Amino acid sequence: MALFVMIIRKMVQNKWLVFSLLIGILMSVALVSSMPIYSEGILSRMLKKDLERSQQSSNQYPGAVYSTMHFTEKPERFNGMFDRYDTFIKTEGAPGFQLPIQELVNDMASSSLRMKRADDPEPITDRNSQAVTVKTFSDLEKHIKLKDGKMASSSPVDGVYEVLVTERALAQFKTVLNTEFLVQSDKMAGPVKFKPVGVFEKLEDDDPYFRYGNLSDMSTSFILPYETGKQLLLHDQSIPLASAGWFLVMDYTKMEFKHVDAYLNTHDQMRQSLLRIVSLYQMKVDATAYDTIDYYLFRAANLNLLMWALNVPVLIMLAFYMFMVANLIASRQKSEIAVLRSRGAARWQVIAAYLVEGILLCGIALLIGPFLGGGLTRVLGASNGFMEFVQRVNIPIRITEESFLYGTYAAAACLIIILIPIIIATRVSIVDHKQQMARLVRTPIWHKLFLDVIALGLALYGLYSFKNRLKDLQSLGLNTTDLNIDPLQFIVPALFIMGGGLLLLRLYPWILRLVYWIGKKWWPPSIYATLIQVGRSSSQYQFLMIFLIMTIATGVFSASAARTINLNSEDRIQYGNGADVVLNVNWINDAPPPQSIGGGPGGGGDSTPIPRRVNYLEPPFEPYLNLPGVEYGAKVFTKQKAFYTFNKDSAEVTLMGIETDQFGMTTWFRDSLLDYPLNDYLNLMAAESDAVLISSTLAEQKKVKAGDTIWIGWEGVTQQPFRVFGVIDYFPTFNPLPTRGIDSSVGVGKTPLLIVGHLSRIQLQLAMEPYQIWLKLKPDASTAELYKGIEENKLAISKITNTKEDLILAKNDPFLLALNGILTLGFVISLLVSFIGFLLYWVLSLRGRTLQNGILRAIGLSVGNLIAMLAVEQVLTSGVAVLLGIIVGNLASLLYVPNFQIVFNPSSLVPPFLVQIDPSDMVRIYWMVGIMLTIGIGILAYMLSRLRIHQALKLGED
Incomplete structure (x- = not known):
């Protein structure tokens, strides 16, 4: 107890140090514990988006699970089989999904029966009978409304069972209605009378109660009230029962990542339970969302791996921060530890005292950290891009056991980091401590072990490996799933940043000596003393400088990576679409209607052959230019399967026909893709009607060059000559990368080939065929007004491609949101940790140099001179470290940000990745550095102004 009281008093006496350390531990625990929270939240959002897209594409409700059993066993076993599975569904199946249950529908259906009108005295034959199925559904009356007639009675009326039917x-x-029918079968003991008394329809059109979304499966059925149907079909077995089904409808919008395992496990349990009751071919479990969730797990695994890989630089930075702070505290308390050891305290006692202090601080951080991490996750969930936040539906935030577990790991790591300097310090005696203080110039351990060279070597090898993998992916037209991509590719940037920073710090003392030597005759006393202080005590600043280099470089890298991913995603969509809006227009033509199977009514060969050439009537173009919000428009003809001939060599190409002037004003294109701006190439071909541009893939593979004459045509069209005026690598919508792998028959990659010519020439000499209409909208144009204008003008459009909608969809993709959130997190952490580490280091450093500053004041230096010395010292250490961090960060961005294209499909990644370094991000860093230095100097100046010379000198005497 006495030891505990002593520790508490010690913490109170050093409250500034303890509070600073607590902030560092709390921040580390909060950030680490936020990783699983954010990961689960973003994965839950991704799952919901995947399910929504599944519903839109398949028109099936994703929350539905249907299980059915077909009864082919002996009828006396039906009741037991039904009851066993019905009990399982209600007690284990439905609750097992852990989702809100909207509906649990039990349906039964008879085998196909024969029926005739009850007033028909003739026996049942094919002539006077019809096929009918008797069905029953639980709670049907809650989901239908009568269109005619009345609801069916639950008991027979005069021996006749009342039923409902669809229209x-x-x-x-x-x-x-009210016509009696006699239903019978060979499996029935006797005929049963039915009478339709009501026609029903769905109460709500979008009611998920109905399995198929419509009532088409009831078009040959009599629908009995549920209890009546169950009695007839199952209990009495008056009507042969063919199948029973359980239709489970759950609220899939409440599904989160935590429910996935329960969903899959319950689905498997339902299959196993059915399999135990009936044989495999008699059962079926159909979960609408199963395939979506299965694919989601694949995406989630990749996303989770990528998110943690992106966090590695931040985690390394935090670990370095904690080590720096712990080392500063240990350095300050080495004298105290040495005194305790000299007075008889055992090493374990000293370590135990600091262990208890660390446990208290880590325990406090562990209690608060996960909740702080949850708050941080909520803010990051609103990211709309890098450092951009919007109002949107919050991602689900759940403080789980996993978040506390990760927080515990972080707290334990912090505790170990705190104790390492203490353990080292307990091995040093007072004499050793004084000797170490006198040796200001010491070679850091990482320089002795050449860790900088090793880290740079590993980073450069990782870069080389990535380049080779990406080259294989693009040259073979493979997807990212075709090769095993090493996640370490996203970790090597941290190694490069660390290795580059350490290498620059190895060279920095020589630069300081050069600066000192150049101006040693002119430096004023403050700068002269600072240069000597920094030069002779360079190892003292190593921790601070490498820490600042890593944090700033990590921030720059995160900013550049986020900007690059966002802008390249936008560029890929705009390049692939070609313009703001692309319209596919229906043209009037003389093409015959499709023939029926068999070649016509006669089924022989007398059918009229389809003409080889279809004639089209070109619609007017002006109405499209007059649509609301349209600034420019262009006609763009694309023929995918055209052919060219050159020197007896022929190949399939993509032919595009354009009007150069309108096309140049309408299309989107990144000019850096070509040697010259796109409009220069368009102007080049504008002078001659037979001029064409060809892709570099065509020029390289077929040895075609500018000035050559090539022949172009397509099936049913005679080839005509054109002259090559230029070779281009890229053109709007053209992907020069192979997409189908290697053609094994010829051993050559199937690389797309492109020819661009004048639309008028193509229409005149080749053929008039439908083209697309590309539109460029005004900056303030409204898509809704454009669609309204199309409707009002009754334009015959078969398809609309809206680039703005595609951009919004891409920006809301959970995968991109996760990347933006993590990289924004890394950037914010870098700024915050840099400031805290900077301030903490200098406050502790200044307090440790109280005697030195007191002596300087005693020999005549003013407070202003001391502040000037500290300012120069900060510029030579913190300022230089920030500058080196920016340099290393930019270099790492140029080398390693292209690694992120492996996240996408490299075979469709056109235009190529372009590393973006936004000046606004640099401005943020400059502002941060300026504020950091200003606040730091202000605090230090305040502390120096409070310095009392006699107290400092008396401290030295003690």
Whole structure:
């Protein structure tokens, strides 16, 4: 107890140091514990988006699970089989999914039966009978409304069972309500009478209660009330039962990442339970979202791996921060530790005292950290881009056991880091401590072990490996799943940053000596003393400088990576679409209607052959230019399967026909893709009507060059001569990368080939065929007004490609949101940690140099001179470290940001990745550095102004 009281008093006496250390531990725990919170939240959002897209594409409700059993066993076993599975569904199946249950529908259906009108005295034959199925559904009356008639009675009326039918069934049976029918089968003991008394329809059109979304599966059925149907079909077995099904409808919008395992496990349990009751071919479990979730798990694994890989630089930076702070505290308390050891305290006692102090601080951080991490996750969930936040639906935030577990790991790591300098310090006696203080110039351990060279070597090898892998992916037209991409590719930037920073610090003392030597005759006393102080005590600043270099470089790299991913994603969409809006227009033509199978009514060969050439009537172009918000428009003809001939060599190419002037004003294109601006190439071919541009893939593979004459045409069209005026690598919508791998028959990659010519020449000499209309909208144009204008003008459009909508969809993609959130997090952490580490270091350093500053004041230096010395010292250490961090960060961005294209499909990544370093991000860093230095100097100046000379000198005497 006495030891605990002593520790508390010690912490109170050093409250500034303890508070600074607590901030560092709390921040580390909060950030590490936020990783699983953010990961689960963003994965939950991604799952929801995947399910929504699945519903839009398949028109099936993703929250539905249907299990069915077909009864082919002995009828006396039906009740037991039904009850066993019905009990399982209600007690284990439905609750096992852990989602809100909207509906649990049980349906039963009879085998196909024969029926005739009850007033028909003739026996049942094919002529006077119809096929009918008797069905029943639980809670059907809550989801339907009567269109005609009344609801069916739950008990027979005068020996006749009342049923409901759909309007289509009424027409199918060619009858009216209240007509009695006699239903019988070889498997029935006797005939049963039914009478349709009501026609029903769905109460709500989008009600997920109905399995297929419509009532088409009831078009040949009589629908009995549930209890009546269950009695007839199952218990009494008056009607042969063919199948029973359980339709489970859950609220899939509440599904989160935590529910995935429960969903898959429950689905498997339902299959196993059914399999135990009936044989494999008699059962079926159909989960609408199963395939989506299965694919989601693949995406989630990749995303989770990528997110943690992106966090590695931040985690390394935090670990270095904690080590720097712990080392500063240990250095300050080495004298105290040495005194305790000299007075008889055992090493374990000293370590135990600091261990208890560390446990207290880590325990406090562990209690608060996960909740602070949850708050940080909520803010990052609103990211709309790098350092951009919008109001959107919050990602689900859940403080889980996993977040506390990660927080515990972080707290334990912090505790170990705190104790390492203490353990080292307990091995040093007072004499050793004084000797170490006298040896100001010491070679750091990382320089002795050449860790900088090793880290740079590993980083450069990782870069080389990535380049080779990417080259294989693009040359073979493979996807990222075709090769095993090493996640370490995203970790090597941290190695490069660390190795580059350490290498520059190895060279920095020589630069300081050069600066000192150049101006030693002119330096004023403050700068002269500072240069000597920094030069002779360079190892003292190593921790601070490498820390600042890593944090600033990590921030620059995160900023550049986020900007690059966002802008390149936008460029890829705009390049692939070609313009703001692309319209596919229906042209009037003389093409015959499609023939029926068999070649016509006669089924022989007398059918009229389809003409080899279809004639089209070109629609007017002006109405499209007059649509609301349209600034420019262009006609763009694309023929995918055209052919060219050159020197008896022929190949399939993509032919594009354009009007150069309108095309240049309408299309989007990144000019850096070509040697000259795109408009220069368009102007080059504008002078001659037979001029064409060809892709570099065509020029390289077929040895075609500018000035050559090539022949172009397509099936049914005679080839005509054109002259090559230029060779281009890229053109709007053209992907020069192979997409189908290697053609094994010829051993040559199937690389796309492109020819661009004048539309008028193509229409005149080749053929008039439909073209697309590309539109460029005004900056303030409204898409809704454009669509309204199309509707009002009754324009015959078969397809609209809206680039703005595609950009919004891409920006809201959870995968991109996760990248933006993590990289924004890394950038913010870098700025915050830099400031805290900088301030903490200088406050502790200044307090440790109280005697030295007191002596300087005693010999005549003013407070202003001391502040000037500290300012120069900060510029030579912190300022230089920030500058080196910016240099290393930019270099790392240029080398390693292209690694992120492996996240996308490299075979479709056109235009190529362009590293973006936004000046606004640099401005943020400059502002941060300026504020950091200003606040730091202000605090230090305040502390120096409070310095009392006699206290400092008396401290030296003690």
